[in-house]
Amino acid sequence: MEKQLFLIGNGFDLAHGIPTSYNDLMNWYGKQLIDQLQEEETVEDDFFETSLRVPLGGRTSSIHNCPPNFSQLLDSGFAKPKSDFFMELLVNYRKGNWVDIESFYFEKLKQIAQIPKGDLGLEERVKRVITLNKQFQNVQNLLDRYLRTLTKEINLMPEFLKMFQPKDPQDKYMYLSFNYTNTVELYFNKLIIPSKSQVVNIHGRLGNNANPIIFGYGDQHDEIYATLENFNQNEFLEYIKYPQYTLSDAFQKLTRFINVPYQSYIVHIIGHSCGLSDRTLLREILENRNCERIFIHHYPDVKDFTQKATELTRHFTDKISYLKKVSPFDLSFECPQSIETTYNN
DSSP: OOEEEEEEOHHHHHHTTOOOSHHHHHHHHHHHHHHHHHHHSEEEOSSEEEESEEEEETTEEEEOOOOSSHHHHHHHTOEEEOOHHHHHHHHHHHHTOOOOHHHHHHHHHHHHHTSOTTTSOHHHHHHHHHHHHHHHHHHHHHHHHHHHTOEEEOOOOHHHHHHHSOSSTTOEEEEEEOSSSSHHHHHHTTSOOOTTOEEEETTOOTTOTTSOOOOSBOOTTSTTHHHHHHTTOGGGGTTBHHHHGGGSSHHHHHHHHHOSTTOOEEEEEESOOOOGGGHHHHHHHHSSTTEEEEEEEBOSSHHHHHHHHHHHHTTOSOHHHHHHHBOOOOGGGBOOOOSOOEEEO
16 A cells, blocks of 8 residues: 655646736736726726826816736826735736745734834734735735636646556545645546545635635744734734634645554655745645655756755754655656646636
């Protein structure tokens, strides 16, 4: 009997041509806003109050032409920001920088927590966290709306079908998806699967009330975490992932899989950045005594492998264990890419 655990991140969806990146979200939002302005001239949402009408005095106003794209709209002055958090995300978007929204949120939360007590009282500190949390929730709502627009036809790749197929009826495979989409389930439904193998959506699924979306930060090992707890105000912990794992049985399914005495397992990392926003969960998996080997499925060059291997070091307190478990760079573990996927947005 063989146990394998597949950690499947957003790169898996991107490998299938699904536009689920941070830039894809921002591009979609900008297009939606431009389209609305062309119809309504004045639009207000959670992020901007936007109007093409400029007062000229009295009751008259001048109606300007709608800028042709999001970038020009932002430069025009017609869009008045309502969310500092979203505006900072946009600055990175316009510079072409990749952003981990969850990590960015945690950095802003830490900044509020680290202001000296003499400079900021508890009441005002809590107010700032409430504002930050609301603006972060608005981004989650935007992401939810965007992902629901992705009506997709996916060509399943034979390389993944072969990789995901258990070799023996006694094998136990778990496909642990960190995504909100159903791409992994499409593969699962095509496989000849032993009854003990399963898909677990550890961060929830779109439209599933029994397993709601988890959006936040998951590093209880950060030195600031004790400070957040010691404020004794739940607002500081509202978007920490660990408490959110109690909203479904997904985490319990994972722990039952990895903690069976004397049953070792192999980990495959596919499309997951291995960043700190999931450190608590990843450390539970990777430093577990039952974790025997870790394979990084990388993109075509060694740079992607090296980046993920470096990120993995932060999830190990025992660096010798890291060296023993992480399999060396191997071209045969290159992650396949699809070029035939089509979408109807």
